[in-house]
Amino acid sequence: MKISNSFIAHSDGKDTLLVSTGTSDFSGLVRSNASAGFIIKCLEKDTTENEIVEAMIKEFDAPREILERDVKKIVAQLRKIGAIEE
Amino acid sequence: MFTNNYTFAGHVVEINSIFSEVHQYCAEYRSQKPPVFSVTTDQNDISYERERSYKEDIAEGRPHIEYSDSYLEELAVYRKIAEKAPDWDTLLFHGSVIAVDGQGFLFTAKSGTGKSTHTRLWREVFGERAVMVNDDKPLLTVADGSVIAHGTPYNGKHSLGCNISVPLKGLCILTRGADNSIVSISKQDAYPMLIQQVYRPSDPVQMHKTLLLVDKLAEFTSLYKLKCNMEKDAAITAFNGMKG
Structure with missing residues (x-):
C-alpha cells in the first residue's frame, strides 16, 4: 500500500501535511504530529504496516505494541479518507 | 467554434469554445496580443462540470440547480486556466x-x-x-x-x-x-x-x-x-x- 496519487504530502516547515488534489472527494487537510508524519513519509513508497512498524522502532523510543497500534490507527484513518492505494 | 484571446493575470489565453456566452462573459478582458496558452472545451468538459456542480450542491446541502451547457462551459474554461496558472506563479x-x-x-x-x-x-x-x-x-x-x-x-x-x-x-x-x-x-x-x-x-x-x-x-x-x-x-x- 501507499499514498494515493490524489494526495500529496507537504511540509509547512513544521508539520507534515497531507493535502488532496482536485480529483479527490476529500477536500480537507491532514495535519500530523511527528509519528503520523513519519508514517505518511513511509507511505510515499509502496510498503506494509509491518515495514512501517520496523522503521518506527529504529526512529522512536517507544514499545512495539504502542507503535503497532499507532500505525494501525493512522493507516485506518488515511484509508477512510481515500488516501491509501492498496 | 468561437475563438478569441483574453488576458488572465497578465497572460494572454486563447479560448476556443462551443458556445458564444463565455466570450461575452470575458469581453472586458479581450486582448489583441498573441496567446501563450490555448484552452479548448468540448462536451466532456461540460459533462464534468455538471457532475462537479451536482456533487458540490449535495455536499453543501444546497438545492440542486440544472445549469445550462453554456454556463458550465464558462466554468470549464476557468478550470483549465486555473490548472495551468501555477506555471505562471x-x-x-x-x-x-x-x-x-x-x-x-x-x-x-x-x-x-x-x-x-x-x-x-x-x-x-x-x-x-x-x-x-x-x-x-x-x-x-x-x-x-x-x-x-x-x-x-x-x-x-x-x-x-x-x-x-x-x-x-x-x-x-x-x-x-x-x-x-x-x-x-x-x-x-x-x-x-x-x-x-x-x-x-x-x-x-x-x-x-x-x-x-x-x-x-x-x-x-x-x-x-x-x-x-x-x-x-x-x-x-x-x-x-x-x-x-
Whole structure:
C-alpha cells in the first residue's frame, strides 16, 4: 500500500501535511504530529504496516505494541479518507 | 467554434469554445496580443462540470440547480486556466478582493460567511477610494517577494470587479461575531483555510506547485483573522488593522 496519487504530502516547515488534489472527494487537510508524519513519509513508497512498524522502532523510543497500534490507527484513518492505494 | 484571446493575470489565453456566452462573459478582458496558452472545451468538459456542480450542491446541502451547457462551459474554461496558472506563479483563490488607495485586501471564508457583505461595507465607508478587484475568484500572482491580485471575469454572482491588478497588502480570514476585532495570525494558523480556499489542480505536479505557492503566499503577505458584524465599524476595524 501507499499514498494515493490524489494526495500529496507537504511540509509547512513544521508539520507534515497531507493535502488532496482536485480529483479527490476529500477536500480537507491532514495535519500530523511527528509519528503520523513519519508514517505518511513511509507511505510515499509502496510498503506494509509491518515495514512501517520496523522503521518506527529504529526512529522512536517507544514499545512495539504502542507503535503497532499507532500505525494501525493512522493507516485506518488515511484509508477512510481515500488516501491509501492498496 | 468561437475563438478569441483574453488576458488572465497578465497572460494572454486563447479560448476556443462551443458556445458564444463565455466570450461575452470575458469581453472586458479581450486582448489583441498573441496567446501563450490555448484552452479548448468540448462536451466532456461540460459533462464534468455538471457532475462537479451536482456533487458540490449535495455536499453543501444546497438545492440542486440544472445549469445550462453554456454556463458550465464558462466554468470549464476557468478550470483549465486555473490548472495551468501555477506555471505562471499564479493561484486561483476563493475570496473577495477590494483595493483602497491602490492596495488590495483579500477576505476569505467559506461560502455564506459574509465576504461580499463585508467588502460592500468597505465601499460604503471608503466611497471612491475603494475599487472592487474581484468578489469571488481572483487570481493571485505570488513572485519576487510580493503578491499581486488580479481582476478576472469570474467575479461572483453580482459581477463585482474590474480589469485591474493591485499589490496585496493583507489576507484576512473572516468570521462572524457580535463585535469587531482583528488579530495577526501565523502561517500555521492560516494554512488550513488557505488550503481550503485555493484551487486544487487535479494534476499532482500542478498541485505540488500550488502548495509551494501557498507557502510563499503566506510568507509574502500579512495574515489576519477578523471577527466582524455587519455594521460599517467592521470595515473601519479591518482597514485599521491591516493598513500597516
